[in-house]
Amino acid sequence: MHEFDWSSIPNALPFLWDGMKISLEITVTAVIFGIVWGTLLALMRLSSIKPLSWFAAGYVNLFRAIPLVMVLLWFFLIVPHLLESLFGLPRGSDMRLSSAIAGFALFEAAYYSEIIRAGIQSVPKGQMAAASALGMTYGQSMRLVVLPQAFRNMVPLLLTQGIILFQDTSLVYVSALADFFGAAYKVGDRDGRLVELLLFAGAVYFVICFTASRIVRYYQNKLKTA
Amino acid sequence: MISMNKVSKQYGSFHVLTDCTTQVQKGEVIVVCGPSGSGKSTLIKCVNGLEPFQSGEIIVNGVSVGDPRTNLSKLRSTVGMVFQNFELFPHMSIIDNLGIAQTKVLGRSQEQAREKGFKLLDRVGLREQAEKYPGQLSGGQQQRVAIARALAMDPICMLFDEPTSALDPEMVNEVLDVMTELAQEGMTMMCVTHEMGFAKRVASRVIFMDQGRIVEDDSKEAFFEHARSERAQQFLAKILHH
Amino acid sequence: MAYNWNWGVFLQPTATGGDETYLGWMFYGFKMTIALSLSAWLIALAVGAVVGVLRTVPNKWLSGFATAYVEVFRNIPLLVQLFLWYFVIPELLPEKVGNAFKQTNPILQQFLASMVCLALFTSARVAEQVRSGINSLPPGQKNAGLAMGFTLPQTYRYVMLPMAVRLIVPPLTSEFLNIFKNSAVCSTIGLLELAAQGRQLVDYTAQPYESFIAVTIAYLLINVVVMFGMRWVEGHVRVPGYIGGK
Ligand SMILES: Nc1ncnc2c1ncn2[C@@H]1O[C@H](COP(=O)(O)OP(=O)(O)OP(=O)(O)O)[C@@H](O)[C@H]1O
Ligand SMILES: [Mg+2]
DSSP states (O other), X not given: OOOOOOTHHHHHHHHHXXXXXXXXXXXXXXXXXXXXXXXXXXXXXXXXXXXXXXXXHHHHHHHHHSOHHHHHHIIIIIHHHHHHHHHTOOTTOOOHHHHHHHHHHHHHHHHHHHHHHHHHHHSOHHHHHHHHHTTOOHHHIIIIIIHHHHHHHHHHHHHHHHHHHHHHGGGGGGGTOOOHHHHHHHHHHHHTOHHXXXXXXXXXXXXXXXXXXXXXXXXXXXXHHO | OEEEEEEXXXXXXXXXXXXXXXXXXXXXXXXXXXXTTSSHHHHHHHHTTSSOOSEEEEEETTEESSOTTSOHHHHHTTEEEEOTTOOOOTTSXXXXXXXXXXXXXXXXXXXXXXXXXXXXXXXXXXXXXXXXXXXXXXXXXXXXXXXXXXHXXXXXXXXXXXXXXXXXXXXXXXXXXXXXXXXHTTOXXXXXXXXXXXXXXXXXXXXXXXXXXXXXEEEXXXXXXXXXXXXXXXXXXXXXXX | OOOXXXXXXXXXXXXXXXXXXHHHHHHHHHHHHHHHHHHHHHHHHHHHHHHHHHHHSSOHHHHHHHHHHHHHHHSSOHHHHHHIIIIIHXXXXXXXXHHHHHHSOHHHHHHHHHHHHHHHHHHHHHHHHHHHHHHTSOTHHHHXXXXXXXXXXXXXXXXXXXXXXXXXXXXXXXXXXXXXXXXGGGGGGTOOOHHHHHHHHHXXXXXXXXXXXXXXXXXXXXXXXXXXXXXXXXXXXXXTTXXXXX
């Protein structure tokens, strides 16, 4: 039976915290860009301009069909080369963090756009008609009437997707970027205490995600009864 | 056949049933009525143990329903129940709806079950629909199937919980006709219903409930001609004027 | 852009010698992905069905256990779970079992850890679908089953589960797709499935675009096949006349 020795964790806490900051940075930026880009995609998808809606449909279906790991590998192994050769950047500049954020944002946008599209479609058609009847343009009706209602209902789903994204940030492991999980793995590997560090990482993720999902559920229930 | 003695039930501090006492003899038809939320469904579900109750006693055919040692499944297989929303099993054909409990609960053979099923479908006038699915029948037809399904178990008594209130008006009578026929054949029945015409025609007694209590428990003549409580009079005035 | 496209690279023998081609590598990865995902899916369905049912039973202990199960597997990242199964669990098992595991063929070790990880991770999601399927049935159905004299297990078996399963075929389709996508995570412990082979090709050949495009297309292909398969299943379990069950 394994003999536990947790002593390497306290000293490693600052390093682990740096990792956690990277995880959170990726999560927050990717959520924001993902929602913005996802909203645009949803609007394109619902627009009556065929090429736009085809593009959005193609984009969403493509990203939803391939594994996140593949997307991240594309962004770590290939996109930097592409950018280097396109813009003549110096070879080997470290673009791992920005590629990670870009990869996550573009990937998550596909999922966000589906949530947002469903949200927009759940707003009764009469609302759009009523807004137009008041003389608003399509853009105004969307921005002032439909989207605010849609977002209100979608907030829990968007947040839940954010929690999933936070979990998924651990996959930047494939680029050896020291996010929280990467940091924990490095410490465990260095000190020969992989068992303890992995258990610790699992527990930390569990506590954060469990708490966050409870808060989302609380909010969801409040929304329902309101 | 059914005897209830001081049955009470509460959800937290809310009293759904309070001291309900009544007797149903073999062959009697009892109509239970009362305003919405008065506990009619709860009362009738206590009879076959679908709703647990905290105190009092219910004896069905000599078996105590509240006794934890009672084999409730066995008891329920002898008591037929018909629901407001039919509750046919949507993934099975009509004939299979009638057969499933016969084979799985009573252990009858497939052939016996089908034969019995067809006989009962004949009786409710739906033999041609045997191979269809519940979703393909009208509400009235579904409810007749539901009655046939309960009868397939050869029940010693039947419970009805507002069997016609989810039906379009033109389908109410086809279901009431089946129930009337059943009553005339001597089936013991407890029916929650607001169909006062049906009550006048076939009921032996009428129970009126209000706020979880049995307020009136009388012969139908007594109930309709001179209900004692004010609540019952108001209720009758409202319902009979429609 | 000075990139030399060369789709012929797949037919070249690999740099590691032998008479294998890069296409052979890809195909090996493809088979690994399929075998891993399908075996994990079967386990996930079985375990998920049981846990999902337990979440709905009127017994505090059983439903509490099932809730805890789902929460644990849902709130820890898949990658962390995989590392726990691969690096940690064998250490925590009784010495004999742990050593037996560590002495088996490394590919088998990777495969087993990956399979168990994906299966249990997915089973929690399947359980949630099963639970919501059961809860979305009209509440009277359970009573109707019980009133006919079915025991509670019989009511689940004959009345509730057959309908619940039909209702959840569409959401299960997306879980089924997810398990193929999630299997790519297993490349991180060295399992040579599709994504890992794609990565190897990048390392061994100078043709990163071709290999990644090929791998991506392979995933798209899996997606399309699964979607058609599940649509076929959906059509087959359709209940005549049932609205909402389509
Ligand atoms: N699970 C429950 N928890 C709390 N209260 C309940 C529950 N089930 C029923 N009740 C309450 O018990 C009371 C009696 O319900 P019941 O369904 O028996 O009424 P009913 O007379 O059949 O009414 P209706 O005519 O509307 O069917 C109602 O006030 C209802 O709100
Ligand atoms: Mg009722």
